[in-house]
Amino acid sequence: MANDDNNDNALDNLGMTNTDRVFLVFLFGVVILTGWLGYQAYLEGHRTETTKESGETWAKWLTTAGTERFNKDYSPSACAPTDSTSNTPHVWGDCLKVITTKPAELSNLINPFTHEPIAIVAACDKDEHTTTGQMILEKALPTPPGSAVPFDVTALTDSDVIDKKLQIHITICDGGDYPIKIAEVEF
């Protein structure tokens, strides 16, 4: 009984009514909800970060390959310039197939939004949201002297010949299918 009185006194000191308690519960709920929503935003941000890391891995690989692939006996040979004895020129499509097929290093990269291997797309699709977490590879070709822009940037297609050095722009599509530029590398 004495304890009850003490508790009542303690509550009186706090000056809390039932409405106050309901409000505190509501406020706690609001904080939990905001925290949960913030966590969801964080998770999506984290997925974007993972995609960016994949893009950086691509950039690193392409940069390294860009310095080594002109050496003799470069492997994978599909990514090397066309051999003088060969009749068919080496194209990007063959190189891409080799480097994205297991056990190649880049084949392990997973799209964190779909949990499937990262695909190369032509552009980020904000309307249909079909390209979330995917990657865009574009080639930058120098324009003729006197042009308004120094480079003409177009999608790198499977049929593009890779005999010469290529300027490649790497972009990823984030959680909202907005493009994020990762790097410009020389391949």
Next chain:
Amino acid sequence: MDEKQDDIRGKIRGHDYRANISTDLPFRKWLYSWLFDPKIEFNYQKEVENWIALLIVVNLMALLFEQVPQIYEPHAGLFHVFDVFSVIVFSIEYLTRLYVAPEDEEFNSDNKKGLAYLRYMKSPFAVVDFLSVAPFYLQAFLPIDLRMLRFLRLLRILKIFRVLIPAYQEFVIANKGRTFRQKMHALVFPSEYGGNLQGLFDTFIVVWVIISVVCVVLESVSAIEYILHIQFIIVDAIAVAIFTMEYCMRLYCCVEEPGFEHAVTGRFKQAKSSASVIDFLAILPFFLEIFLHHLMDLRFLRVFRLMRLLKLTRYTGATSTLTKVIAREMPVLGASAFIMLLLVILTASLGYLFEHDAQPEKFDNIPQSIYWAVITLASVGYGDISPITTGGRIMTIFLALLGIGIFAIPAALLSSAFTDQLRIERETLTNALYEMLSDGIISEEEAEIINKEAKRLHLSEEDVNRLIDKARKERELKDDVSVLPLHKIAATSEHAVEHYRVLMSQIRMLGIMTDREKFEHVAVQNSRLTPEELALWRQIQNHESSSASS
């Protein structure tokens, strides 16, 4: 009278007032009084605490940025310099507090200097102060893991309790016996119960508004956004959680605010207020983007997070003054806008008329010419579109000159109205002073009100004293009925009776001093006075003679 004036002036302090601490005091006492004594008003104690608190916050931010290698690695030297600077400041603070400890009653209750130092060093605040700098010095002698060192540096945040705990204790005492909602109201809204804790709450919100807005601005820099993407998401979530809590708390306890007492209509009124609408808009983009992102692309809403900056309007009187000015001048501004609109349409039409044939691609139609008209009349003159015909150029000369005058009207209006509003507010303070001086003295409460107004209007002590003098002179003039115009005398019955008494006395004096026979002769001869006026004169003079003879 002089003593009374001195008493009044002693209570009034302008925004630039400083405590009057004697230089004859021993150095240690003098230093303590200026820098650390919380009992002396208008010394530098609050400033010292605020600057230390700011340094703590910046330290915390530096600690967070150190976790981002892309930021830390290129600027490691700068981070180290800042760390050394912080440690020097905190060390000076610690040593100064230690030096002045014997002057603090808390540590020197028995006048033993040695014990005072020891008691200070053992006090929780001093231990925290020591721990905040100790790891820096310790690393010179002992190899400490960098992560451990960073963790130990986090202890600097505990220094914030030096400000927080006294404010909390003051708040608890001021709100003893009050309900939970009243306490919440005291914390969230400015009131006599809020004290320093309410000020700290406001500062906390202001700091988060600034952090949040800076993050939104930096997000637009793709190089920074690339590096700090996750950090921006975390900061935004925390800011939204804080602002949402603040919004809910304000809405819940606003019923304690005068004029908002009703449980439903009071809260509805609060929700409709401009400050609440701004608070709501500050958090809305976050929730909309999360809940509706699958329906439509709402990323554009992110830019509206900059609206959080408007939350700061709650903490400055200048915005309310500007709002009042705009509201007051709205009809004139409307008229000015109408004239501007007419001029723009006229200029665009004439531009189209003169230039369409010569430059059909630039002056294709009147709506297209409106852009050129506005750019010309507002004296911006980008130069991307310009008249080339002689007629067009002559017309542009006249209209551009006209535009300078017309487009300047709103700016001039607002400027003069703003000055006028400040004058009105100062006059309001003068009127308040006039009323306060009715009993010849200014009470503590009245002095408090004047000091708050002086602070709000940025008046110096000299300005306030000038206003007091003005109010006093007006008050003295009010007491001297003879100098008041008749309509002002007539407005107050007491003044009217007093004035009548003075006039009667003057008529009596006139009767004594003048030759009565000659007076009556002139008055009757030239019909200068009516019979009633003459009868009244005789009655007054006879009454005067009879009372003199008796």
